[in-house]
Amino acid sequence: AIPLVVSIATERAARGGVLVKDRLALESMRTVDTVLFDKTGTLTRGEPALGDVAATGDLDEDAVLALAAAAEADSEHPLARAIVAAAADRGLDVPRAGDFSSEPGLGVTATVEGREVRVGGPRLLQETGADEAPEAAAWRDHGATVLHVLRDGRVVGALELADEVRPESAQAVRALHAQGVQVVMITGDAEAVARSVAEELGIDRWFAGVRPEDKSDRVAELQREGRKVAMVGDGVNDAPALAQADVGIAIGAGTDVAIASAGVILASDDPRSVLSVIELSRATYRKMK
Ligand code: ADP
Numbered sequence: 001a002i003p004l005v006v007s008i009a010t011e012r013a014a015r016g017g018v019l020v021k022d023r024l025a026l027e028s029m030r031t032v033d034t035v036l037f038d039k040t041g042t043l044t045r046g047e048p049a050l051g052d053v054a055a056t057g058d059l060d061e062d063a064v065l066a067l068a069a070a071a072e073a074d075s076e077h078p079l080a081r082a083i084v085a086a087a088a089d090r091g092l093d094v095p096r097a098g099d100f101s102s103e104p105g106l107g108v109t110a111t112v113e114g115r116e117v118r119v120g121g122p123r124l125l126q127e128t129g130a131d132e133a134p135e136a137a138a139w140r141d142h143g144a145t146v147l148h149v150l151r152d153g154r155v156v157g158a159l160e161l162a163d164e165v166r167p168e169s170a171q172a173v174r175a176l177h178a179q180g181v182q183v184v185m186i187t188g189d190a191e192a193v194a195r196s197v198a199e200e201l202g203i204d205r206w207f208a209g210v211r212p213e214d215k216s217d218r219v220a221e222l223q224r225e226g227r228k229v230a231m232v233g234d235g236v237n238d239a240p241a242l243a244q245a246d247v248g249i250a251i252g253a254g255t256d257v258a259i260a261s262a263g264v265i266l267a268s269d270d271p272r273s274v275l276s277v278i279e280l281s282r283a284t285y286r287k288m289k
């Protein structure tokens, strides 16, 4: 039979916005020694906004932005939505694109006015061997995501996208440290962006430039070190890592895929609510012993 304390505790937790899908996950949570947070949308708001635009070729800044917006028109990625919104805000004339395709963790490709336009992050530059815009390093150093815009394989400009760190994130990290729990961050974003966010939040370890399909391998790597890992994420990308973790925690609205792969679901998008799961687990299973 299901122990009564557990059902009472999970009911109380449900009222606080902690939904326990898998009782074993809740039980495991009291011995977790590492919490791995996805950066984007979990420690940050996941709502990037366009900052600066750099034009490195014969196009001006507005033309670079319009080209990027054209190529990103069909992408649902938050970075794409920020670019499209910024172009609309500026009243730019955005050409229609065709042959749209996207590669998770890399960027998008489309045909605009008969030419191939690609917009993407560090992996796109690596893959094409294209030169980085001079502004890029400084943008990354203060934590902004940098995307480059390529036309027929050449860089025509770059975009700075800033995603605000949640004000509650630093408190969550401090509270976890106080419980003796190590905090690790994982992201597909560039190393310098990860370092900037990690330093701001007091996180001592991070994995950057991780492809969506490789996130679960990083979880397994921590587990091979003997760590007991809770992974916190919200995105489609995070689902395999949530499933691999000892405790998978889907946060906020989350995507259906993330929710399906998690053992615990947090209704709130406040990263501090992870502490409630630890407390709940300890309180519940202490009573049972
Ligand atoms: P995270 O791991 O931070 O949640 P993603 O795995 O979704 O982020 O994306 C990682 C990186 O891939 C982004 O920082 C960006 O460089 C690039 N990228 C992904 N989707 C797009 C897109 N639609 N347009 C441009 N770049 C993209």
Ligand code: MG
Pocket (backbone or CB within 6 Å): 038, 039, 040, 041, 234, 235, 237
């Ligand atoms: Mg994410």
